[in-house]
Amino acid sequence: MDLLGLYLSIPFCRSKCTYCNFASGVFPAAYHERYIARLEEDLRGLRSGAKSWNAALPDAANSIYLGGGTPTLLAPALIRRLFTSLRREFALTPTAEITVECAPGQMEPPVLDALAECGVNRISFGVQSFVDSEARQTGRLHSRSVALEDIARVRAAGIHAVSVDLIAGLPGQTQDSWFESLGVLADTGVDHASIYMLEVDDESRLGREMLAGGGRYHAQQVPEDDLIAEMYTEAIGFLAGLGLAQYEISNFARPGYESRHNRKYWRREPYLGCGLDAHSMLRSYTGAALRFATTDDLEGYLAGPAWRESPRALSREEELEEAWFLGLRLNEGMSLPALREEFSAPAVRGCRDTVAELEHEGLLRLADGDRVALTPRGRLLSNEVFARFLAEPAAP
Ligand code: SF4
Incomplete structure (x- = not known):
């Protein structure tokens, strides 16, 4: 049986980025404990759930991905609890890829210690821009120096697989400033990068403002589509020159550093998503793909049970x-x-x-x-x- 990829959604953010329409938000820390308890309950009920759906749930996983949201906002004790529950339910292969998404400047030292202790071996930094004004304008809370310090900190903690996300097309971005971000990324020597072309969701604050023709959130400064496409194309050549080959539309890596977890999605290998607005694909015993998802409403999720509807066989x-x-x-x-x-x-x-x-x-x-x-x-x-x-x- 295939090895499983596990995704855990942690939907808590310190502030809401203007372009974001994920099921994430700014919630009091009091929610964190309730949320982790709910996740633990879901994990405990997985085996019986899978049985009732006639779904083959692998016993072992070779990738875990904590995303969201900003998982590093969780208290160290909650992070440890979550990993204890995960390891209780699934055997992790010795070389399992364990990734945590991190917003620069939002990982206190005890949190980093807890991540390293729990076996996290890959951090994906949502930098989006190394140009301070661009990051600030979209609601990000970090500066370039903070992002660089964080990359150094995780490496010093023994986590050497580091990925950096950048977005082409942020408000106010120019070709020069785009190359400035790419140049800083090059200096970090990271082995993996994700480059996204800005796609403004109509339901995000920035999207609503653009639709209304307004100027808030620097909506009038979003580059034209052609320029965004040019920036993306330039990035492909630039990263190739650094040895970071494009292996997926938005992803680039040195050989051997491709994201094992994300590749499961594209190769249709089984993965299980737990938490808010998390999607899953398991195989039935006859081999059919079974897809299912959890609610994107936090209160509804906390009230449980997570999977209200049976999976749909494609x-x-x-x-x-x-x-x-x-x-x-x-x-x-x-x-x-x-x-x-x-x-x-x-x-x-x-x-x-x-x-x-x-x-x-x-x-x-x-x-x-x-x-x-x-x-x-x-x-x-x-x-x-x-x-x-x-x-x-x-x-x-
Ligand atoms: S940190 Fe990520 S999930 Fe949170 S608001 Fe920003 S883009 Fe959205």
Whole structure:
């Protein structure tokens, strides 16, 4: 049986970033203990839940990811409790990747000690910009020097796998300031980076302001889409020069430092998400993909139980669509023989016209004769490409 990836959502933030519409927020610390107790209860009930859903729940996990939110706002004692519960329910492989997301400047020394003690071996820093004015304008609370100090602190604590997130397209960002952030990232010598093109959610504060044509949150200073695309493209070349190869639309790493956890999503390997607004994919005993999610309402989540509805088993057509739009995110692309083996040759033939059209439009390319991958332009227009696979009629 596959090894599991475990995701734990910790939805607490010190302030709300203007562009963010995740199910996260600023809540009193009193919620933290209740939340961890709820998570522990969910973890305890997992095995019986999986049995009743006819879902194969692996006994062992080789990745854990604490995201959110800002997991490092939890008190050290709560972090230890959570890891104790996790290890009680799942055997962790000796080389398990254990990642925690961190907002720079929001990790007190005892918290870092607790993370190291619990076996955390990877930290993903949501820096977004190393230019102080840009970070501040979006509600981030750190400066460049604080971010750099934090990277040094986690390394000194023995956590050497460090990732930095940057966003191309923040309000006020220019090509010069973008290269300034990339240059600082280069100086850190990190082995992994995530580069996102700003996608303003209509429900975020910044999104609502942009829709209304207002100027709050520096909404008028969001760069044009073309410039954002240019910044992203420039970053790909710049990072490649540092030895950080693009392996997914938004992710770059030195060989061997790719995120094992996130790759499970794109390769459709089983993962279980616990906590607020967490998504899961397990396999049934017959091999069907079972998808389910928790509520995004904190009070509702605390009132439990977490999984109100039974998982939904995907049809074969839906699974094939997923295989395309998740697998194509990876630079390695999709293996056609593997697809045929999983879904049958006629089913894959049913996508032939879509692939041919996208290839003709320069969005997909055939590689090594038996793989299909996005072109650089396809990566810029990936949502358009994925939508075309969704529109694919059901295979006969
Ligand atoms: S720290 Fe992350 S989750 Fe929290 S508000 Fe900012 S972007 Fe959203």
